[in-house]
Amino acid sequence: MTVRRSLATLAAALGLTLAVNGAVFAETSPQAQAAYDRGLAAHRAGDLPGAVTEWEEAAKQGHVAAAWILGNLYDKGAGVPQSDAKAYEYYLQATRGGQPEAAVRLGRIYLDDNEAIGLKRNYEAALKAFEVGALAARGDAQYYLGIMHRRGWGTSVDRTESLRWLMLSSKKRYAPALAEIGRIYMEGEGVERDRADGWAYFLLANRYGNDEQRAEANAYMERYDGWMKRGEKDEARSRADAWVSAFGGS
DSSP: OOHHHHHHHHHHHHHHOOOOOTTOOOOHHHHHHHHHHHHEEEEEEEHHHHHHHHHHHHHHOHHHHHHHHHHHHHTTTTOOOOOHHHHHHHHHHHHHHTOHHHHHHHHHHHHHBBBTTTTTOHHHHHHHHHHHHHHHTTTTHHHEEEEEEEETTTOOOOOOHHHHHHHHHHHTTOOHHHHHHHHHHHHHHSSOOOOOHHHHHHHHHHHHOOHHHHHHHHHHHHHHHGGGTHHHHHHHHHHHHHHHHOOOOO
């Protein structure tokens, strides 16, 4: 069983988010791989504590997938005592090994800070973490980079670079990026104001978002509804339909 297939199996079995698309795993030693494989065997036998022991040994020897799994387990308290400190430790290791979703988790930890484990907000570290995920073409990482360049978090304010990352994220159909681009066009923030474009992006965010993200898109639409002129909403719907034809996928 490959690393990618085994991670997908664990995701289903443990109810965790263990995405591996775009992951570029660091080289691992035969000893680390053997410990990782023993962890898989223990898990298949229903022995999660034994699996954790083996994965911790594998992670000590630099196994990226083992570190990623352990970060998820300790983050969620799934089969182990919940520990923000251990989750952070393993996400950091997995990020250094090239795991892009771990990088997004790590970046958000740096953005939010965590007083319980003595971790202060660190925009520079968050930026570096999100870059790992963004270069692996993760839409959420690209969104966060866009926000950080727009707000000057860990870097200078650069609206052009911000919009570039947001556009890349939007083409992954990542709803927060779609909503932010809508706001940018409604406000004319570093771009020529275009209400029809702004409204179109809100419609797209509503289409592709989860419940929370749709609520954010709807809040923007309520805020800007009075700005819309006759015919602009119809034009926005046409533009949104054209965007779906170009980027909406199956």
